[in-house]
Amino acid sequence: MTWDVFSLIGTAAFAISGAIVAMEEDFDMFGVYILGMVTAFGGGAVRNVFIGVPVSVLWGQELFFTVASILIVIIFFFSGYLLKTWNRWGSYFDAVGLAAFAIQGALMAVELEMSLFAVVAAAVLTGAGGGVIRDLLAGRQPLVFKSDIYAVWAALAGVIVGFDTYIHDAALYILLVVTAALRMLSIKFHWQLPQRSLLPK
Numbered sequence: 076m077t078w079d080v081f082s083l084i085g086t087a088a089f090a091i092s093g094a095i096v097a098m099e100e101d102f103d104m105f106g107v108y109i110l111g112m113v114t115a116f117g118g119g120a121v122r123n124v125f126i127g128v129p130v131s132v133l134w135g136q137e138l139f140f141t142v143a144s145i146l147i148v149i150i151f152f153f154s155g156y157l158l159k160t161w162n163r164w165g166s167y168f169d170a171v172g173l174a175a176f177a178i179q180g181a182l183m184a185v186e187l188e189m190s191l192f193a194v195v196a197a198a199v200l201t202g203a204g205g206g207v208i209r210d211l212l213a214g215r216q217p218l219v220f221k222s223d224i225y226a227v228w229a230a231l232a233g234v235i236v237g238f239d240t241y242i243h244d245a246a247l248y249i250l251l252v253v254t255a256a257l258r259m260l261s262i263k264f265h266w267q268l269p270q271r272s273l274l275p276k
Contacts (some may be wrong), residue, residue, distance in 0.1 A: 078186075078246045080209035081158070081179040085201075086174030090115040093209045094150040094164045100213045104135060104151060110212055111147040113170075115139075118204030120179050122160075122197050126189060152160060166262050174254035176228035177202030178247060181236035191237040198233025199226050224261040224268060228254050 093114025095109040116133055123130050180201025184194040203219045203226045210217040219226045232254045237248075260266070 076249060078123070078179060078182050081175045081182070081247070083142065084135070085172050085175035085179055086115045086139045086143050087146055088147075088168045088175060089205050090146045090208075091150055091166045092145045092165060092172055092206070095154070095168075096213050096215075098151070098154055108144070110142075110209060111150070112143055113212065114205045114209040115143045115191065116199065116205070117208040118174050118176055118201045120169030120205070121204040121208075122200040123182070125199055125200055126184055126193060128183070128187075153224070155231050167259065168256045170258035170262075171251075173206065173225070173229055173258055174232065174251050175204045176205070177232040177254060178236060178251055181233040182247075185236060185239065187193055191234070194237035195230050195233035199229045202226070202232070205243070221270075224266050226239060228257050228261070233258075 090111045094107050094111035096114075097110035102110060116139075120130050120133055122128075123132060168173040177198040181194050183201075184197035189197070195232075207217040207219055232250055235250060
């Protein structure tokens with residue numbers, strides 16, 4: 076049940092995020108739908124390949140596909156306000172999607188009794204994978220590579236889940252809120268990892 080809840084939260088948040096990015100880039104209705112769906116399910120597909128779960132498993136998630144489709148349509152037709160405030164609301168949806176999918180991916184790896192490294196990798200791939208695919212298809216530099224701290228928060232959530240430090244499902248929801256909040260704070264205060272450039276300045 077908990078896994079399904081995190082899947083639903085992540086799917087909804089990333090479907091909205093992908094649709095808004097597509098509309099910012101002036102995609103047509105079909106393009107908005109495709110980018111929203113790819114953002115919502117791309118990370119899970121990449122994770123499944125990595126941990127050896129058939130990608131076809133995704134096609135059995137009819138409820139999530141339905142939810143994503145409905146949200147994308149709503150965003151497309153009622154986006155006048157949202158598009159003007161992407162830096163605030165779009166970033167919030169992205170942060171929630173990152174946190175929910177990171178925990179969901181880690182839980183799947185734990186269920187398969189994989190190593191801590193694999194759990195963390197699954198968390199990062201699931202949490203950040205959809206966003207990377209979204210940004211690449213939109214012609215943008217992926218946030219995970221050069222922006223305020225992004226995938227580190229997914230990795231941290233993966234470590235916590237991987238160590239099996241939680242006792243009740245409530246702790247996972249607290250972890251969701253904390254992970255999303257850390258991502259939002261990194262945007263607000265421009266927290267960044269050290270960077271090194273080989274190009275002369």
